[in-house]
Amino acid sequence: MIREKDGIHFDLEDKVVADSRKARGDVNFVSHAHMDHVHRGENPVIASEVTRKLAEARTEKNIAAASSESFELIPSGHIIGSTAAKFGEEKEYLYTGDVSLRDRAYLEGFEPVSADVLVVESTYGIPAYRFPDQKGIESSIQDWVQDNDRPLFLFGYSLGKAQKIQHIMQEATERPIVAHGSVKNMNNVVEEVTDLNFRAKPYGENKELLEDNAIFIGPSSFARNDGLNKFVDKVDGLKAGFSGWAAQEAFKHRGGYDKTFPFSDHCDFDELVELVEKVGPEEVYTHHGFDEAFASYLKKEKGINARALKQNQSSLTDF
Template identity: 40%
Template structure:
């Protein structure tokens, strides 16, 4: 009998007795899949081979550093990955039990084994610049991320949002701007938006530049950014893109004090005013690499599964919404649950 568990990553126990582990830290499944190269999804142990995109493998190797044993990507007949629309290289994983190699005895003992699972990983259905949004396909079981799984998290239309950001960049031309976003993901989107503005010069930190290099090599993109260094003098018309985690560090405070730079934060959490104060930002925009609440609902409708498992963020709230308002069998995945009674 098939089963879905949340222990070391999301684990799909197939009717054959094999386990597919998605985004496992220790890579301990019989088959292992990786959705993307963000740190909270990456392996901790030496991975050997993983089912993932070529770009995710390259980004993972870059982020784990030269001293780590390189990840080697592989394929598996039961696994198909499609664009997840989250960040460059991200993939949603479809596992089809009917394609798992097995003997006739296996089929007799476990039944037909025709269940199709969809694990979204982090996802976004929006097309954004060089990213193709997640286009969900039907499956029997859906394991969906629910980062923004509450009704208050509905984001502006993408083109409108991007236009507002570019207009703001032009309106604040007389000051340098510091733009904060994840090194892999929003940092690249911000650079592309700066390129559409009237800003004169674009700089990025070492961490962002490294990710730019990997993405640029695989997708043929030139982000047009210079590397920011200590001796760099920022002036009016300049933009500097930095990792989100640096927004309240001392060197950022020094830049603001020396140049009068304006700090802007970009995230789905900018829906709440508290995001501005937590990051010490002067301006915020609701720019996200995830589905908003409405888009999560649309994903579920498109997949139309018999069973939904929610994971991360507002998992309980979204599962309750699916069950109460949309008529789906839905449960939040709890870490290390051993039976349905543990939900």
């Protein structure tokens, strides 16, 4: 039985709970350090060393490492430290967590492994979400920055996306970079646990740099801030948003962006299909985003036994 409750619950001989905020399994797994997955309980967790350190820095708590002998952790290409987990004896289960097959900035994409049962995220599980070639996306970002010698305001998720964007900026330009506090905090944490370095200065004390041609990096939620938008107008800046949702025009209007880039830390539709085919499972469970649409595509078009996990629903029996 596999259920989605607070996280994904696998009722095996040992109960495995993945990406729960208050894990209650015999074994608790954390795939990556985004806050919706970060474990808040007292139990030790199975996670990569980097994920555990990022989670400790974000929660300001000690998080003990559980023994993971029967677990294979496979880098999932979503953010620094993110991993999928393969486990189980009679049957092999693969839980991807958030996942991307693409090499991006400094991060390598996920390489699928075989399993009998696959639990996969399906954020972009419909054909409307097909992203262009990644190298093309990254060079179009660099071209846009070089072509616009005026204040630029860039927005993306503060852990993961924001660091990749900065990495791409640092390669493209010598212009000053300033980061919103939430991004700066994540830069510091990432610098502590990796060899990466970010040259961004704090936004608060360096706002005047944006009256010239500096580049600002901030979280997506800040793109709609009134004070920020007045400031962008005052300095005649341009705003850009970075997300897989940019594959649809509505994303541009929602954030009031002048420019958007479909730069994602998740698989697009074709990559989800590729992932499933490479794993070659007997059963697939989808969760997040277009979970039902993706499961029904796999069933109808690929003849794969697939279904969406829904909160508190039991499965297997009612495939």
